[in-house]
Amino acid sequence: MQFKELIAQETNNICEQLSSYEDRHTPFKELFLTKDTINFGPIKLLDRASIAMRAVVLFLTVLTIYFFSTLDYQSIDVLKGFTDTFVNFKTMFLNPYAQRFTLGEAFYNVVVTLGLAFLTTLIGGIVALLLGLLAAQNLAPKQVTNLIKGFVAIIRAVPTILWVLIFAVAAGLGSAAAIIGMSFHSISYLTKAYSESFEDLDRSVIEALMASGANWWQIVFQAVIPSSVTYLLSWTFLRFEINFANAVAMGAAAGAGGIGFDLFMAGGFYFDLREVGFITYLIIAIAIALEVFSTNIKGKLQKSI
Incomplete structure (x- = not known):
């Protein structure tokens, strides 16, 4: 006091x-x-x-x-490390060149990587849509929502590469294990995102539909999904971009093919920094194109709504 x-x-x-x-x-x-x-x-x-x-x-x-x-720190030569890093970056990004494959082959490998990302996002989005409806607190019983959210939280806590390696025990290294593992992680990610989008819907709208005699499916397709479609697309496009980056990594780690495998070979087996720079530029260009495409689609959808 x-x-x-x-x-x-x-x-x-x-x-x-x-x-x-x-x-x-x-x-x-x-x-x-x-x-x-x-x-x-x-x-x-x-x-x-x-x-x-x-x-x-x-x-x-x-x-x-x-x-x-x-x-x-005594065994680390900081000046030499910075010098070597600068030289490597200069070689990679100022002198990009591909000598083991042509531009057409590189484009084909990029399409393979995009296909892997698209397929895993499609599988994850379809399954996550149903799980997200059951995980939304305003649409399902509390016991069901807690069970689903807890399950997908455990899946989400494990990195994608570990799920791919786990499924590789049964399916073997390759595109099959990559698709299953990436889809598994995509389902958990999108389930959380979708359920939170559904929970943002005004409770009074659902109560009004229930009072008018609408069943659960009618509430979902007439109120919940139309009101949340922009958020669903935003989360889906975001996951697609994440899956594209994961597909590049899986091409190297799990032997799924695509541009990721070429990047792994250029950076490890052949150790050609110029080829690494060329592939890096190609991946960045595709990522920018995906961002522009998703922004345009979401903009047109919001105007139509």
Whole structure:
């Protein structure tokens, strides 16, 4: 209590000193403080969530500091590392060249990678649409939504490459394992995204349809999906871009083919930095084209709605 009174007294003294200035007709007149504008309310204690969050941040900070303190910096030549990196970047991006395949073959491999991304996104979107409806709290019982959300959260916590390797045990390395693993992860990702989009729908609309005698399927197809179609497309296009990047990685890690396998061979087996730069430029161009295409489609859809 004494500390609170001391703070209030010091603040009152500061306000009185500020009010003693003669030039009070300035554009910043409204910024002058008075003792009536200061509220010394009760100090709020931290809740359990805030304490847990701060504890996690503190633990990660200490762990990071410990990790960097154990590194042996004496064996690292920082200047040589920066020099070699600059030379490699210069070779990759200023002198791109492909000598093992033609531009037509490169385009074919890009189409294979795009096909892999499109197929996994299509499978994931169809399955996730049904699971997302069952995972939305305003459309399904709480027990069902909690079960589905918990299941997809576990799937989403495992990286895509691990799912591909898990399914590769049964299907073998190749496009089959890549399609199954990427679709598996896409389903979990889109289920969460779709369910949250459905939950944003106004509850009064659903209650009005239920009062008029509409069944569950009529509510879904007449109110839920039409109101959420722009969000569904946005999440689907985003996942398609993610699957394209994953398809490039799966071409190298799981032998799924496509431009990713060429990138793996150029960066590892043949070690041709110029070819790596050429493939990198090609992947960036395709990614930009996908972004422009998705933006145009979403813009036209929003105008039509």
